[in-house]
Amino acid sequence: MIRRVFTRPEKFSIYWKQTVAEVDKIGISSLGIVALMSVFMGAVIALQTASNIEASWIPNYTVGFTTRQSIILEFSPTIIALILAGKVGSNIASEIGTMRVTEQIDALEIMGVNSAGYLILPKIIAGVFIFPFLIMISMFLGIFGGWIICIASGIISTNDYVYGIQYDFRPFHIAYALIKTLVFGFVITSIASYYGYYTKGSALEVGRSSTQAVVYSSVMILILNYIITQLILI
């Protein structure tokens, strides 16, 4: 299937339009859930860190530092990827699966269209392209959520929080997070497309494909998260 997906498109302009549409469908429509999750998770990480700091010798800026590190290294790239595996992955698998069981894919093939390329390639490109932007927005909002809760609950001052999020900042951590995101973007869109494309049977099977897509892409994200971390960060 991969070979057919990456075969030269019949018409680049059509694929370009499809890709733009997929960027909107996969990326822009996920902004709301990503923003909501990120703000609240950032806030919770800040609160939990503050509530666990009991020793007086630990500086207050640790809250900002820990929030930033958790958000950049793990929460935004991995947890948001898992959320997107659920939202985007199930959407892709059910969309392509429905096209399969209603013979729309057969109709494409009969017309001479490379259905795998036409349906899947724009989704993969869109996912790999837009996910890093979503993750960067998530990073910003997560850290922002931590700051908001620090001010609202008065656990630490803005100065301490801002000092914490700047403390020992390594730009490579952003690169590491974005590398993970690129891989996860590919994993989510390709696995979901695979299960959708090879759906057999009826509407019941579409639901099953959708579930399988989410389960397998989530498992792959967790495994690859470990492997990439081991390779890049350690």
Place this chain on the structure above:
Amino acid sequence: MIEVKNLSKSFGELQVLQDISANYMRGKVNMIIGRSGSGKSVLAKCMVGLHFPEQGEVLYDGQNFLKMNIGEKVEVRKNIGMLFQASALFDSLTVEENVMFPLTMFTKMSKSEMLQRAEECLERVNLTGSEKLYPSETSGGMQKRIAIARAIAMKPKFLFCDEPNSGLDPQTSIVIDNLIHDLTKEMNITTIVISHDMNSVIEIGDQIMFINEGKKWWEGDKKDILQTTNKELNDFVYASKFMKTVREKLK
């Protein structure tokens, strides 16, 4: 013209088609009939390359389709239109976009030319005015007609119709049958209709092939079919009370 030679297809242990050979003539409505599960849809799908037979040949105007590479198959498929049982319209596209779809993929026509062609096709199937509707906003009969309009948009040489009347009322079925028949004659195309509807067979069938248990059981025209002495075909043709009455009248 389409020639099928010694086509066999199985799914695992199940032999679905056995040594089928047939010629489908240009300008004729060639009907493939048979009971549900007899293998007629599989035969059509083997002919268009959606299934891969273990044995046999499918020749489009003398060229062996099954031995072609992907690029060559694509060229042949540009000359094939297909009407699916469930219409298979693209849900996310409007009626007009559905009809224009093959044109946008394979021609260098300008947008206005494509719109004009889509308009012509929709007019031919009496659907002028429905261009901006989505398939979900149309009836089953309209969906079939939209699918026909899409199938003829590229002016195909070959038209496949898989149970074009399924799920339609008798009047709409006649409209679809007549449309298929008229298009076949007007465009001088090779049309293959998969059906188990005897009304359609009598209405539009020029050449009829009966498949039973994956084998070609009988072949002839619509006059022959009503007077057949073949037991299995007789059971199939005269299964309904209406057809039994027709038989009594014929006698």
